[in-house]
Amino acid sequence: MSGSSRDAAAAPRVDPVVAGIGFAAVLAVVLWGVFAKDSLDTAASTGLDWTIRNFGWLFVVAADIFLVLAVFIALSKYGRIRLGRDDDEPEFGTGAWVAMMFSAGMGIGLMFYAVAEPIQHFTTPPPASGAVPETPGAAGAALEWTLFHWTLHPWAIYAIAGLALAYATFRRGRGNRVSAAFVPLLGRHADGAAGRAIDLLAIFATVFGSATSLGLGALQVAKGLDLTTDIEDTSTLHVVIIVALTAAFVVSAFSGIHRGVKWLSTANVLLALVLMLFVFVVGPTVYVLGVLPASVGSYLNDLLTTATRTGTFGGDAWMGSWTIFYWAWWLSWAPFVGTFIARISRGRTVRQFVIGVLLVPSGASTVWFAVMGGTALRMQQTGTADLVAKVAEGPESGLFAMLDALPLYGVTATVTMVLVALYFVTGADSASLVLGSLTSRGSLRPGRLLVVVWGTLIGAVAAVLLVAGGLESLQQATILVALPFVLVMMALCVALLKDLNSDPTVAAGPRRMRARGLSDAVRTAVGAEDDGVEAEAFHRHHGGI
Numbered sequence: 001m002s003g004s005s006r007d008a009a010a011a012p013r014v015d016p017v018v019a020g021i022g023f024a025a026v027l028a029v030v031l032w033g034v035f036a037k038d039s040l041d042t043a044a045s046t047g048l049d050w051t052i053r054n055f056g057w058l059f060v061v062a063a064d065i066f067l068v069l070a071v072f073i074a075l076s077k078y079g080r081i082r083l084g085r086d087d088d089e090p091e092f093g094t095g096a097w098v099a100m101m102f103s104a105g106m107g108i109g110l111m112f113y114a115v116a117e118p119i120q121h122f123t124t125p126p127p128a129s130g131a132v133p134e135t136p137g138a139a140g141a142a143l144e145w146t147l148f149h150w151t152l153h154p155w156a157i158y159a160i161a162g163l164a165l166a167y168a169t170f171r172r173g174r175g176n177r178v179s180a181a182f183v184p185l186l187g188r189h190a191d192g193a194a195g196r197a198i199d200l201l202a203i204f205a206t207v208f209g210s211a212t213s214l215g216l217g218a219l220q221v222a223k224g225l226d227l228t229t230d231i232e233d234t235s236t237l238h239v240v241i242i243v244a245l246t247a248a249f250v251v252s253a254f255s256g257i258h259r260g261v262k263w264l265s266t267a268n269v270l271l272a273l274v275l276m277l278f279v280f281v282v283g284p285t286v287y288v289l290g291v292l293p294a295s296v297g298s299y300l301n302d303l304l305t306t307a308t309r310t311g312t313f314g315g316d317a318w319m320g321s322w323t324i325f326y327w328a329w330w331l332s333w334a335p336f337v338g339t340f341i342a343r344i345s346r347g348r349t350v351r352q353f354v355i356g357v358l359l360v361p362s363g364a365s366t367v368w369f370a371v372m373g374g375t376a377l378r379m380q381q382t383g384t385a386d387l388v389a390k391v392a393e394g395p396e397s398g399l400f401a402m403l404d405a406l407p408l409y410g411v412t413a414t415v416t417m418v419l420v421a422l423y424f425v426t427g428a429d430s431a432s433l434v435l436g437s438l439t440s441r442g443s444l445r446p447g448r449l450l451v452v453v454w455g456t457l458i459g460a461v462a463a464v465l466l467v468a469g470g471l472e473s474l475q476q477a478t479i480l481v482a483l484p485f486v487l488v489m490m491a492l493c494v495a496l497l498k499d500l501n502s503d504p505t506v507a508a509g510p511r512r513m514r515a516r517g518l519s520d521a522v523r524t525a526v527g528a529e530d531d532g533v534e535a536e537a538f539h540r541h542h543g544g545i
Contacts, residue, residue: 014450018196019439022203026457033464041468044476051483052320057310059327062486064307067156069493070354073163078500079351083163084170086505088347098360100265100430101341107268107423108217109329110150110368111416115398117149118142118373119380119391126322127315128306134388139377143295146369148306149323151299151362154330159357161338161489163350164496170346171503175442178202178335178488184498185491199438201485202335206438207454208481209332210431211461216396217424218242218466223396224417228410239463245421246459249428250452264426271419275412276371282406283375291374296366328482334489339434343444350500376402428455 033040073079082088090097121142125131129141164181174180179195186194218241226233280288299306311319345353379385379402390401403412432455436446439454465477500506 013441013443014447015196015199015439015441018199018203019450021200022207022435022439023453023457025200025204026207026461030457030460030464033461033468037464037468040464044468044480047480048320048476051479052316052324055483056316056319056324057312058486059324059331059482060308060310062331062490063153063157063327065490065493066160067153067307069497070156070159070163070358073496073500074351074354074358077506078503079349079354081167081171081350081500081503081505083166083348083350083353084346088170090345090347092344094356096266097344098356099269100344101357101361108213108220108420108427110272110365111399111420111423112216112220112396113146113150114368114372115376115387115402116391116395117146118369118377119387119398120395121145122377122380123388124318127318128309134380136381139381140294140298142377143291143369143373144298144302145306145322146373147295147299147366148303149326150365150369152303152358153307154326155358155361157327157330157334157489158337158341159354160493160496161334162341162345162357163353164492164499165339165342166345166353167350167496167499169342169442169444172499176339176343176437176444177442178339178438178492180442181492181499182495184502185495198488201488202339203435203438205332205334205481205485206336206339206431206435207458207461208477209329210336210427210458211465212329212332212477213427214242214245214424214458214462215466217245217420217427218462219394220396220399220420221245221417221424223394224400224413224420227397227400227404228413228417235467238466242459242463242466245424246428246456248421249425249432249455249459264422264429268419268422268426271415271422272368275415275419276368278408278412279375279403279406280371283371284378287378288371288374291377292367292370295370295374325479328479328486331486331489332482334485335438336431336434339437340430343433343437372399372402379405428458431455431458 029040092100118139119142122138123133125133125138125141126145129138129145131138131141161178165176165178168174168180168183169176172180172183174183177199179186179190179198182195182198183190189195190198215238218238221241222233222237225231225237231237309315309319309323311317311324341357348356376387376398380387385401385405387398387401391398399416400413403409403416406412432451433446435454435458436451437443440446440450
């Protein structure tokens with residue numbers, strides 16, 4: 001292939017149907033919020049009540065299925081399959097891979113809920129725990145349920161979505177979009193109306209799930225400015241912060257994934273590690289060392305019980321505000337985080353991918369909450385700080401209030417705001433890259449202008465939801481958009497298993513596969529994608545592999 005023809009082939013082609021409908025629908029929500037915010041808030045609230053009442057159980061069951069399936073795949077014969085050619089090496093080093101995965105997956109949420117969630121569970125324990133509020137038993141239940149919400153289940157959701165997309169993209173050469181993973185179920189229809197419908201659902205889930213995270217980030221930065229400067233925390237400030245950070249994202253987007261996202265993600269992880277180590281050293285170190293194994297032990301011991309709670313026998317309101325909201329949030333993030341993790345995971349084996357995605361971030365989240373949440377609980381119990389009152393004013397106040405009771409508050413508060421801002425930029429960058437791929441027929445290198453437009457729309461949605469109803473409005477939008485997508489994710493599990501079961505590594509074994517030249521077929525497929533040639537053309541020619 002000549003240089004000019006290669007460049008022409010490499011130019012990403014926007015799917016006018018998916019992009020047009022996606023832009024129009026998201027813009028309609030933005031305009032609805034601008035011109036009739038009360039109507040938007042009422043509609044979201046009504047829809048949320050109906051969803052939780054009728055489908056709360058579905059979110060719980062689906063999350064359990066994803067965890068069981070992820071563990072099964074990691075331990076099965078499918079684990080040796082490589083996400084790419086048989087001789088491919090990982091595109092990114094392990095450190096950068098973990099940093100980008102972690103920043104895209106939960107960055108802002110970890111900052112927002114580091115103190116707020118344990119403290120809120122401490123004052124209002126989960127009904128299933130039977131704990132008395134504001135007692136040592138309530139502290140134990142608070143950390144146990146916090147770990148339940150932030151470790152294995154959410155990352156299992158991401159692992160399944162990411163694995164299906166990485167396999168379809170790099171092993172089968174179909175393109176980096178959600179519909180490409182449905183070829184085993186839909187066949188050629190995955191490139192038609194059915195596939196476009198799936199990609200549109202993924203777009204809506206990505207936009208609103210990402211907007212929720214960005215909205216949380218704006219709330220926390222605004223609260224930090226309010227507490228450390230004379231700037232008042234208002235809705236106007238929230239919008240200004242979103243505009244400013246969206247502008248910063250535009251700069252990052254033009255630097256590409258190998259520079260902007262990679263560098264920012266690494267900086268995020270390093271800054272978060274420094275902040276956590278500081279709190280661990282100057283805070284109640286011995287208490288935290290005891291909290292870590294105790295909370296992990298309680299979490300694992302009660303995992304079967306907590307994972308099957310639906311609120312049917314009491315506590316449905318609590319479940320709707322916490323567990324079901326989280327499962328919906330993670331599901332709404334699945335196409336975004338899954339597509340992004342898939343994009344950065346070429347060259348790893350299925351076992352490396354699943355174990356890395358499932359255990360490394362879960363372990364890091366466990367340590368984070370043990371240090372930050374454990375410190376907050378100890379301060380509350382010893383009277384060092386009244387964090388219950390601060391969190392009651394707004395969950396975004398929790399982390400700053402805890403840091404205020406430790407030395408060097410001015411420094412740590414500034415670091416926290418910088419961290420949240422960086423996570424905002426990284427999250428918007430990652431989500432926009434994914435949306436660009438979904439609307440460019442799965443291109444791994446979507447046009448930068450398209451990426452910027454999507455990032456701007458995400459910021460607009462976040463601003464509209466915040467103005468319409470604040471944190472509650474963000475949560476409502478997340479759960480509503482996740483409902484249809486949970487069905488897509490369930491079908492994705494079936495498609496993934498069918499795909500893995502027909503892989504030449506499994507069906508024929510490595511030696512026979514090489515003898516028949518099937519490895520070369522994989523090489524041809526992935527090479528075609530690298531050149532920007534439609535991967536589906538390869539699939540039609542070779543009938544799959």
